[in-house]
Amino acid sequence: MDNRQKEIDNLKDYKYGFTTDIENTRAPKGLNEDVIKFISNIKKEPQWMLDFRLKAYERFKQLKEPDWQKPKYPKIDYQDLYYYSAPKSMKDKPKNLDDLDPKLLETYKKLGIPLQEQKRLNGIAVDAVFDSVSVATTFREELTKQGIIFCPISEAIQNHPELVKKYLGSVIPVTDHFFATLNSAVFTDGSFAYIPEGVRCPMELSTYFRINASNTGQFERTLIVADKGSYVSYLEGCTAPMRDENQLHAANVELVALDDAEIKYSTVQNWYPGDKDGKGGIYNFVTKRGLCKGKNSKISWTQVETGSAITWKYPSCILKGDNSVGEFYSIAITNNHQKADTGTKMIHLGKNTKSKIISKGISAGFSDMTYRGLVDISSKAANSNNYTQCDSLLMGNKCGAHTVPYIKNKNSESNIAHEATTSKISEEQLHYCQQRGLSAEEAVGLIVNGFCKEVLQQLPMEFAVEAQKLVGISLEGSVG
Amino acid sequence: MKEQLQKDFDNTIRNLTLSQKDIEIKKFYLDNFINKGFPNRKEEDWKFSDLNQIIKKNIGELSFYSDYTSTNKVDTSAFVDGLEHNKIVFINGRIEKIDFDYEKKDQIEIIDQSETINKFNNNSSLSDLNSAFTNKSFKIVVKEGYQLTKPLIIYHTTNSKIWSKNINLRLNFELYENSSLKLIDLFRDTSEKNFLNIFYNFDLKENSVLKNYKVDKLENKNIKYSFNNIDQDKNSISETFILSSGSNFCKNEINCNLNGEYSSAFVNGIFSINNNKHHEIRTIINHLTENTKSYQLIKSVLEDSSRAVYQGKIFVNSKAQKTDGYQFSKAILLNKDSEFNAKPELEIYADDVKCSHGSASGSLNEDSIFYLMSRGLNYQQSKELLINGFLLDVVEKITDPEVKNLIKNMIGIKE
Numbered sequence: 025m026d027n028r029q030k031e032i033d034n035l036k037d038y039k040y041g042f043t044t045d046i047e048n049t050r051a052p053k054g055l056n057e058d059v060i061k062f063i064s065n066i067k068k069e070p071q072w073m074l075d076f077r078l079k080a081y082e083r084f085k086q087l088k089e090p091d092w093q094k095p096k097y098p099k100i101d102y103q104d105l106y107y108y109s110a111p112k113s114m115k116d117k118p119k120n121l122d123d124l125d126p127k128l129l130e131t132y133k134k135l136g137i138p139l140q141e142q143k144r145l146n147g148i149a150v151d152a153v154f155d156s157v158s159v160a161t162t163f164r165e166e167l168t169k170q171g172i173i174f175c176p177i178s179e180a181i182q183n184h185p186e187l188v189k190k191y192l193g194s195v196i197p198v199t200d201h202f203f204a205t206l207n208s209a210v211f212t213d214g215s216f217a218y219i220p221e222g223v224r225c226p227m228e229l230s231t232y233f234r235i236n237a238s239n240t241g242q243f244e245r246t247l248i249v250a251d252k253g254s255y256v257s258y259l260e261g262c263t264a265p266m267r268d269e270n271q272l273h274a275a276n277v278e279l280v281a282l283d284d285a286e287i288k289y290s291t292v293q294n295w296y297p298g299d300k301d302g303k304g305g306i307y308n309f310v311t312k313r314g315l316c317k318g319k320n321s322k323i324s325w326t327q328v329e330t331g332s333a334i335t336w337k338y339p340s341c342i343l344k345g346d347n348s349v350g351e352f353y354s355i356a357i358t359n360n361h362q363k364a365d366t367g368t369k370m371i372h373l374g375k376n377t378k379s380k381i382i383s384k385g386i387s388a389g390f391s392d393m394t395y396r397g398l399v400d401i402s403s404k405a406a407n408s409n410n411y412t413q414c415d416s417l418l419m420g421n422k423c424g425a426h427t428v429p430y431i432k433n434k435n436s437e438s439n440i441a442h443e444a445t446t447s448k449i450s451e452e453q454l455h456y457c458q459q460r461g462l463s464a465e466e467a468v469g470l471i472v473n474g475f476c477k478e479v480l481q482q483l484p485m486e487f488a489v490e491a492q493k494l495v496g497i498s499l500e501g502s503v504g
Numbered sequence: 505m506k507e508q509l510q511k512d513f514d515n516t517i518r519n520l521t522l523s524q525k526d527i528e529i530k531k532f533y534l535d536n537f538i539n540k541g542f543p544n545r546k547e548e549d550w551k552f553s554d555l556n557q558i559i560k561k562n563i564g565e566l567s568f569y570s571d572y573t574s575t576n577k578v579d580t581s582a583f584v585d586g587l588e589h590n591k592i593v594f595i596n597g598r599i600e601k602i603d604f605d606y607e608k609k610d611q612i613e614i615i616d617q618s619e620t621i622n623k624f625n626n627n628s629s630l631s632d633l634n635s636a637f638t639n640k641s642f643k644i645v646v647k648e649g650y651q652l653t654k655p656l657i658i659y660h661t662t663n664s665k666i667w668s669k670n671i672n673l674r675l676n677f678e679l680y681e682n683s684s685l686k687l688i689d690l691f692r693d694t695s696e697k698n699f700l701n702i703f704y705n706f707d708l709k710e711n712s713v714l715k716n717y718k719v720d721k722l723e724n725k726n727i728k729y730s731f732n733n734i735d736q737d738k739n740s741i742s743e744t745f746i747l748s749s750g751s752n753f754c755k756n757e758i759n760c761n762l763n764g765e766y767s768s769a770f771v772n773g774i775f776s777i778n779n780n781k782h783h784e785i786r787t788i789i790n791h792l793t794e795n796t797k798s799y800q801l802i803k804s805v806l807e808d809s810s811r812a813v814y815q816g817k818i819f820v821n822s823k824a825q826k827t828d829g830y831q832f833s834k835a836i837l838l839n840k841d842s843e844f845n846a847k848p849e850l851e852i853y854a855d856d857v858k859c860s861h862g863s864a865s866g867s868l869n870e871d872s873i874f875y876l877m878s879r880g881l882n883y884q885q886s887k888e889l890l891i892n893g894f895l896l897d898v899v900e901k902i903t904d905p906e907v908k909n910l911i912k913n914m915i916g917i918k919e
Contacts, residue, residue: 092548403840418855421822427850431863436837439866446852446859 038296041266044236046133053109053239056386057081060209063108067178067212070185080208087202094394094426095334095363097307100272107210109237111154131234151176151215151231153244161215173218174229174504177245180216191249195278195315195342204311207243207276212245214275219254219285219370226503228257228484233275234265235295235306241272248278250285252318257288259487262331264296268304270333275310283318283345288326290483292491295331302361305333312339316348318376324351325368326482330498333362338396340369343377343405350379353479355491357498358391358423358444362427367397367414367429372405372438381412385477388419394426401438408438416446417475419468419499469496505565506538512569519572520548532634541630542569549628552813552845555729558753562727563697568670572598582661582692587910589688590656596663596695597671599640602658603712611650617642617676634672634703644711646683655907656687660702662695662726679712679740686715686904691722691750702730708740710764715743717907720750723915727753746773746814747911748783755784762789762796762824769797770775772901775804775812775908776915778917784813791824791857794886802833803898804865805891809841819847820857827857835865836894852910855865890919 053063056381060081064074082211089100111125131154132242150159151174173184180188198208222413235242250256264271273295279287289312296304309329325339335358341350352368370379379399387393416425427444449471457467472495473480480488480495513534517527545554559566576595583591593601604612646652662671677686685845708714719730728751734742746756760769773785789798818829836843849859870889876886896917902908 204821281753416850416852418852418857420856421825421856422857424851424853426852427848427861429846429863431848431865432843433835433837433845433865434843436840436842436867440864442846442848442860442861442863444848444850446850446857448855448857 033140036339038266040263042297043265044127044226046125046127046236047112048053048109049112050106050237050240053106053209054103055107055364058108059107063210063212066108067181067288069178069181071368072185072189073181074199076193077209080244081206083199084202084209085203087205089202093336093365095336095365095392097334100307102206104239106237106240107243108212111239114300129240131236132140145287152231153213153215153231153233154236166226170226172223172225173216175216177214177216177247180247184216187249188216191278191280192247195280195313196276196311200311203274203309203456204276207245207274207311211243211245211276212418214246216246217248217258217262218255219250219256219349220253224254225256228259230259230261233260233262235271235273236268238271240271241274244275245406246275246277248287248289249280250282250287252282253284253285255264257484258290259287259484260291262293262295264306266296266299266304270305270307272307273310277310277312279314281314281318281323281348282323286319286322286324287314288324289314289339290326290487292328292332292487292494294494297331297360297362298333300360306331306364308332308335308337310337312337313342314340314350315342316350316377318345318348318349322343322349322351324353324482326353326479327354328479328483328494329354329366330494332364335362335364335366337344339378340371342371342373343379344373346374347376348374349377352379352383353482354383355386355476355479355495356384356393357495358388358393359498360389360391362391363393364391365394365396367395370400370410371398371399372401372408372410373413374407375404375406377405377408379410381410381414382478383414384479385414385416385425386472386475386499387391387416387423387425390422392424394428394479395444396466398430398432398440399440400432401435401440403434405435406437408435410440412440412442413477414444416444417472418446418448465476468499472496472499508565509534509538509568509587511566512881513636515569516639517766520639530636533632535644536632537629537636537756540632543629546722549786549815551806552815552847553753553755553782556754558782559699559727562725562752563668563699566668566670566699568637570639570666570669570671570820571595572698576600581661584690584910587906588654590652590654592656592658593599594673594745595661596666597639597673599642602642606654607646608650608771609654611645611647613645615645617641617643628770630701631703631731631849633670634674634701637672638674639672641674641676643678645678646679646680646685649682651684652686655688655904657688657690659690659692661692662698662700662781664695666695666698666896670701673700674704676705676707677714678707678716679709679864681709682711683709684713686907687717688907689716689718691728692722693722693726693750696725698726700726700728702867704730704732706732706734706742708734708738708742709738710738711739713902714739717739717745717902717911718756718916719747720754721747724750725752727751728770729755731757734758734760734769736762736764736767736769738766740764740767741770742768742805743770743903745911746771747776747915748773748784748785749776751781751783753782755786758785758787758909760789760798762785762791762798763793765793767796769799771798771800772783772898773802774895774898774915775802775806776812776895777812778807779810780808781810783811784815786815788817788819789829791818791820791827791829793824794826795826798830800831801898801901803834804835805838806835806842806844806845806894809839811843811845815847815849816861817851818859820852820854822853825854825856827854827859829857829859831861833863834894836868836891837865838868
């Protein structure tokens, strides 16, 4: 117990809040065609990619920023942001890890992501994204042997244009909503993964996102394509330094699963949440969408959301292929002045499609949490099923928990079941734990972990341990 | 539509004796409505039912002026048999009869409010329309400690004399301490293609009890919108039952404010619709203080290409500890073209609460049908039996035995 306490004390403050002092190359401030051309140019992109960006930008100019969400935020001046920032040493990409700027290596070591492969005990291939560029991708050779492509998306645009061209924008088109379109215009880097037919990816693929530079928006783009009969599990982690200003993070993630393929996408989101008074923190406005394109395909989203000043995202599944399955497991925790408006969309288009939504929300302090979800069974999606369960836990009467599900059933052969509850930790449960020698905080930790168990179980082992700790830390100080 | 509104408004005003100030107020509401128009799907509350489109498609051009100078004959044979009751009769939007024969005269007060314009706790464009065009409006006051011996039935009758008309009605009810009122709204329409816009306001004082049963059963081609605002003081109880079945389009909205401790609200509803009908129930229950309770149960049976929508919201503010809120909606889709949309919403700012909602939709349970058929019923009988039982659940929630029987007979539910 002492060890655990020590660990929690260590972690009590946002330990990822440091900045790395490193020289940056930046795009000129502001958003215009020249900046987009600058980004495209510095990444040595082909013409079709630039056209893609410009088309998105044209569309973006006509769009209005949405304002229907529950957490309101001060207006963002899109001309007052840097859309590209990269460590200077990355201008000519280092060939291998030995050439990598030691400062970067140090940064990732501090974050607990050792990039030197030999130090890894168990194999997880990591793509490390620092501000606007990917700095290193590990375990590439081993993956290449199986035909798996795992590399920064900027590299994929150069080396695998046929794949990128075919799938980029096929799930989130350039004509999508405000933030997704902004991302299509200015996205900088991110990961690309392609799993060939019939291959079961031997290790977890992972991307670690780090915002370092100030005044910068991070716009990364991830594209994962699982070809017929393949399987991949993908992890995503994120942190940022502590700053008084709010920073924008507007990523797009596209998943495509072909016939019989399965993609498992897990996120542990721990962007800087702002200080106790709600100053600073990341605006996490992310578009994540998966397309079950083929028959019998499956996409499963798992997310643990503990960071960010405002989280505003709805990882979705479009169940187009017959017999396809979509899953969404989420834990969202807000404390202090954090706000979250998150949930999912399950769009059933194919026959015999199934979806399952388990969402657990915990709000404490002065925070506000909303589950917003859509289950839409179209008239052609015969024999489809959805099960939704969203539970909220409130700690204190200064916070809020809201549930806004939209349920549409247009097919008489399909069933939808939805349940939601809101409650607090009962005195009896607390009493019982305390009676057996746990302190109030430990008791709450235990109960909350039990509350979240269904979701935590979905995470890969290493992540689950980390997530479990995170859950405890995020609620630190909210009891009593 | 603008010129039509202006012209009809001038005609309506001419027949009323209003002060200049009141005319100005009515004009203000008219301008508001002209600006906003009928609600459309861009508004969150009308996301699933675009009234503007529905009126355009089903009625086309509406006229807003009704000539109320001549009386309509009240057809006494249409009154409900076998249940002694007080009556208010509307025919084509005109009040023809107010009759509290069974009650003590000094315990009920009927105040003509046609010439005073009271603000309504709703700022939708339909409320503006109602405020601009209501012709006669009454306030019915039940005095302290008085409990009506018989239910009050409000007959909403329309006949073929009207066509493509907008009719606006408004009634106010005030229930003093320890009083009670049972109110049945009966819709009897033989007219076609009219838009009825009905606003009720209920003010429930301490310990009072309101039971409101809204029954729209007879087939008709009208479009209806009805809004109930209920304010509740300490220990008061409101019970609302909605049978949504007859009209082409119907939207019932219940806005209930639980202002006093230990007040409770019950909303139960049935959608039983076929053809191209499109019905909606939207409820907002505001828990504003400690120890309040709400319960909602909505069940739907949808045939052909009908569509039902249920939007229910439970709001709990930070003072309202110990709230108990429950909401459940269930739908059976009988045809591949039928559709059920739900948006059960919780907005909670207090931690010591018990709030939950559930929603389920799907087809009839084939296993149950198989069970019944294996016991000798044919498919049709099995189906009817299952639907009967499904709906009976809601009807059984009606606390008044006389009204319960009346409604059971109307729906044809057998026990």
